[in-house]
Each structure stands twice: as structure tokens, then as C-alpha cells.
Amino acid sequence: MNVPLLDLKAQYQTIKDQVLEVTEAIYESQYFILGPHVDDLEKKIAEYCRVGHAVGVSSGTDALLLSLMAAGIGPGDRVLTTPYTFFATAGAVWRVGATPVFVDIDETTYNLSPDRLQETVAAMDEATRQTVKAIVPVHLYGQCADMDPILKLAAEHGWVVIEDAAQAIGAEYHGRRAGSMGDYGCFSFFPSKNLGAFGDGGIVTARDPAVYEHLKILRVHGGHAKYYHHYVGGNFRLDALQAAIVAIKLAYLDGWSAARKANAARYRELFAAAGLMDRIHLPVEKESRHIYNQFVIRVDKRRDALKDHLTAQSIGSEVYYPVPLHLQACFAPLGYAAGDFPVAEAAARSTLALPIYPELTEAQQAYVVDTIAAFVNA
Structure with a gap:
């Protein structure tokens, strides 16, 4: 008997007609970047995650990178996170010039340990502690990290919380959805995820309307209006094709x-x-x-x-x-x-x-x- 780790072909057969219909419509429209399909998905994901806003982006990695940039994290800053996760979590921190500070995990959930987090922070001298700007907990394998003590510690120190929820869309912690608890929630639509696109894609959720607006500007090279740049952002735009396919899958x-x-x-x-x-x-x-x-x-x-x-x-x-x-x-x-x-x-x-x-x-x-x-x- 053959048992693949993942069978995306079987899933595709259940949605094939819908996918072909919407992709054909996009081909006819020739509207491939951002646009109404991305707007629609952003609204649906925000509602699904029970959070105010969502910004579609080019990948889960770029969701993390964009969030760090929007939070103003860069050289000289430190970010607390887990050493047991996909590379993008710490890689994004490194790419903005900040320093990842690793904290050991819980042996049963494999998520960031709040006890080890407290110990790590307590062991820092005051000068080092002042350079910490954020915590990036990862909701690994589809289960949320123990967020209440993490959020409490962050609030005490004025640190940003960026949820890496790439593997956890729809997961809940004490009745709250992944991506709705921190300042930012980062999701991946990589094809192997529970909610996967037909290529790369991702989304950032945010509770604060001002953060949402800033994310949208940084997503398009920091331009607002077009060709006028107050910030240096990046090309983090989500394709209409991927947004339309993910929106179909979201219903299932x-x-x-x-x-x-x-x-x-x-x-x-x-x-x-x-x-x-x-x-x-x-x-x-x-x-x-x-x-x-x-x-x-x-x-x-x-x-x-x-x-x-x-x-x-x-x-x-x-x-x-x-x-x-x-x-x-x-x-x-x-x-x-x-x-x-x-x-x-x-x-x-x-x-x-x-x-x-x-x-x-x-x-x-x-x-x-x-x-x-x-x-x-x-």
C-alpha cells in the first residue's frame, strides 16, 4: 500500500471545477497582481482569524519580514524566538539586521516555553534587555504556543509580539484564533499547508488600523501614492491567482x-x-x-x-x-x-x-x- 506524506492531488479533485472557473476568469481579465481577488481574500481571512485586518503578501517568509520591518526592528535590536522551527522565523530576523535570541521549547508541545522565556529575560543585564524589541512565538505543527504569559511579558517591557502562525490557521488558544493575539500574525499559503495556494503566498493579520495601513504601504516598496516613497519597503504583493485559489479552499x-x-x-x-x-x-x-x-x-x-x-x-x-x-x-x-x-x-x-x-x-x-x-x- 502507498501512503504519501501528503496527497494534494486528492484534495484538488474536490475543488477542480471551481479552481478552473476562477483562474479562467482571471486569465480573461489579465489582472494578476493584487486587485479584487486579493481584497476579497484579505477580508475573509481577517474574519476567519477574528481580527480586524489582513494584508496579502508574497509568502509566509515575507509575512515575517514585512512585520519586522513595519515594527521598526533592525540593526542593534534583539528578538526572542524559538530554535526549533522552520528557518524563516530566525532568517527574517537576521535579514532586517536584528539578532535572534533563542529560547528553549516545551517538551510536550515543542512550542516556545514561557518558563524558559522568563529565565532568559531575567538572565539579561539591563543594557541587553533594553535592546530586545520583540518576541516571535511559533505555533508549531498546528497548535498555539502558550500565549498569555508571553503576551504578559511583552506588555511589561513594551515589546512587539509577532505570531508565526504559518502552520496554524484556525488553531485556537483559550478561544482566540492564531494570528489575533499579537501585534502581527504571519501565515503561509505554501502548498503543503492546511490552507495552501498553488505556489507561494502568505498574509499578515493585524488588530491596529494604523499598523494595517503601514503594512499596505510597505508591501508596495513603501510607495504612497504610487512613485512617492516615504519608506523603503519591498515587493511583497500577493498574486490574484493565488488569492482566488486560497479563497476557494478557505470555504473547505x-x-x-x-x-x-x-x-x-x-x-x-x-x-x-x-x-x-x-x-x-x-x-x-x-x-x-x-x-x-x-x-x-x-x-x-x-x-x-x-x-x-x-x-x-x-x-x-x-x-x-x-x-x-x-x-x-x-x-x-x-x-x-x-x-x-x-x-x-x-x-x-x-x-x-x-x-x-x-x-x-x-x-x-x-x-x-x-x-x-x-x-x-x-
């Missing part, structure tokens, strides 16, 4: 998220029935709405061998992320070393993502678990 998103959650529940049943719960550690649902962008298990021994075994049996899996950010070669100037963030490093050694997409069948899930059981019990 809650159903797809429910299917992912149901698949997660079925995995729990199957792993329990196979007697594997003491050897395979399953995701913890700590916050109020986990949308399972990934279903990540922890295997304390022989993770890589298990991945190879799954591949040999035609089962897709993925390691997110094999090298924590503080150990990436490009961040060597920061002076971090192996052992500095033991929880993140342990996660990098032991975690493995299994297929969780909405179209996954019961038979496919049973095959995945049976294959893992055969490996573990060998």
Missing part, C-alpha cells in the same frame, strides 16, 4: 481541519490497540483547537531507522527539523553551542511526522501503525 478549511483531528484521534486508538503507547509518544493536545498541520510522534531510539523502514514500505514521513536553528552554520556568529537548548535538540533527534492529511483513509492509517509496530517489535 474547517471541514479539512475536522478530518485531520479525526485522523489524529484514530491514530491514538490504533497506537493504543497496538500496545505502542509506551514506546511511541504521540502529540499532546494542550490548547483548545489543534489543527494538525503535522502529526508528529517522538521516537526515543532509532528514529532515522524507523523513517527508512517506513520509506521502504511506501509510507511517507518527514523530520521537522533535524538541525535546530542555533546549530545552523549561518548562525555560528551568535555563539551558541550544542547543549545550549537541550529540549529543542532532543526534539530534533527524535521526532517524526506521519501522514495526517484529510483524505487519509482508515486502511492507510492502519497500515502505517502496523508497519511501525512491526519495526518496534522486531
Whole structure:
């Protein structure tokens, strides 16, 4: 049996007619950059995320970059964030000239640990603390970070909070949607995301109308009106084609998220029935709405061998992320070393993502678990 990590072709078949209809209309209009389709998506995403405003952008990475620029973060500034996430989180901080300051993660959710965050800040001298300008928590794998203590700490120091919600559209924390709690919310429409485009795309959410207006100006090279520039922005515009496709998918998103959650529940049943719960550690649902962008298990021994075994049996899996950010070669100037963030490093050694997409069948899930059981019990 073949079980891919993600099956976008199966999803496409359910929306194909709508996609072809809207893309044909865009081809006829020859209106490809920004425009009414982007405006429509921005309104729908803002409503979905329960936040006042949204600005469509060229990618999730550019959503982070644009937010940092809008917040005025640059050389000499420090930004607190996690070492266990996709590279773009810290890469965007570096690109604006600021310094990422890494904080270890929670061992059950893999999100930024508020306790470690407090310790990191407490260990800073006053001069260093004054250079901190923002916190970038990541809502990893589809579950929100523990935001209340993060927001409280930021408010105490006057720091900006930029939510990296690239994997978490629709996830909730104490009834609040990802992207609605911080000053900025950054989302990715990369095709593999729960809400994916047919190419790159992203969006920034904001609660403050003034921030929203500033984001729109920076999105088009800082020009307002056209050819008149009070700021240096960038080309962060969202294509109309991508916006139209994402808007179609948005109508299905809650159903797809429910299917992912149901698949997660079925995995729990199957792993329990196979007697594997003491050897395979399953995701913890700590916050109020986990949308399972990934279903990540922890295997304390022989993770890589298990991945190879799954591949040999035609089962897709993925390691997110094999090298924590503080150990990436490009961040060597920061002076971090192996052992500095033991929880993140342990996660990098032991975690493995299994297929969780909405179209996954019961038979496919049973095959995945049976294959893992055969490996573990060998």
C-alpha cells in the first residue's frame, strides 16, 4: 500500500471545477497582481482569524519580514524566538539586521516555553534587555504556543509580539484564533499547508488600523501614492491567482481541519490497540483547537531507522527539523553551542511526522501503525 506524506492531488479533485472557473476568469481579465481577488481574500481571512485586518503578501517568509520591518526592528535590536522551527522565523530576523535570541521549547508541545522565556529575560543585564524589541512565538505543527504569559511579558517591557502562525490557521488558544493575539500574525499559503495556494503566498493579520495601513504601504516598496516613497519597503504583493485559489479552499478549511483531528484521534486508538503507547509518544493536545498541520510522534531510539523502514514500505514521513536553528552554520556568529537548548535538540533527534492529511483513509492509517509496530517489535 502507498501512503504519501501528503496527497494534494486528492484534495484538488474536490475543488477542480471551481479552481478552473476562477483562474479562467482571471486569465480573461489579465489582472494578476493584487486587485479584487486579493481584497476579497484579505477580508475573509481577517474574519476567519477574528481580527480586524489582513494584508496579502508574497509568502509566509515575507509575512515575517514585512512585520519586522513595519515594527521598526533592525540593526542593534534583539528578538526572542524559538530554535526549533522552520528557518524563516530566525532568517527574517537576521535579514532586517536584528539578532535572534533563542529560547528553549516545551517538551510536550515543542512550542516556545514561557518558563524558559522568563529565565532568559531575567538572565539579561539591563543594557541587553533594553535592546530586545520583540518576541516571535511559533505555533508549531498546528497548535498555539502558550500565549498569555508571553503576551504578559511583552506588555511589561513594551515589546512587539509577532505570531508565526504559518502552520496554524484556525488553531485556537483559550478561544482566540492564531494570528489575533499579537501585534502581527504571519501565515503561509505554501502548498503543503492546511490552507495552501498553488505556489507561494502568505498574509499578515493585524488588530491596529494604523499598523494595517503601514503594512499596505510597505508591501508596495513603501510607495504612497504610487512613485512617492516615504519608506523603503519591498515587493511583497500577493498574486490574484493565488488569492482566488486560497479563497476557494478557505470555504473547505474547517471541514479539512475536522478530518485531520479525526485522523489524529484514530491514530491514538490504533497506537493504543497496538500496545505502542509506551514506546511511541504521540502529540499532546494542550490548547483548545489543534489543527494538525503535522502529526508528529517522538521516537526515543532509532528514529532515522524507523523513517527508512517506513520509506521502504511506501509510507511517507518527514523530520521537522533535524538541525535546530542555533546549530545552523549561518548562525555560528551568535555563539551558541550544542547543549545550549537541550529540549529543542532532543526534539530534533527524535521526532517524526506521519501522514495526517484529510483524505487519509482508515486502511492507510492502519497500515502505517502496523508497519511501525512491526519495526518496534522486531
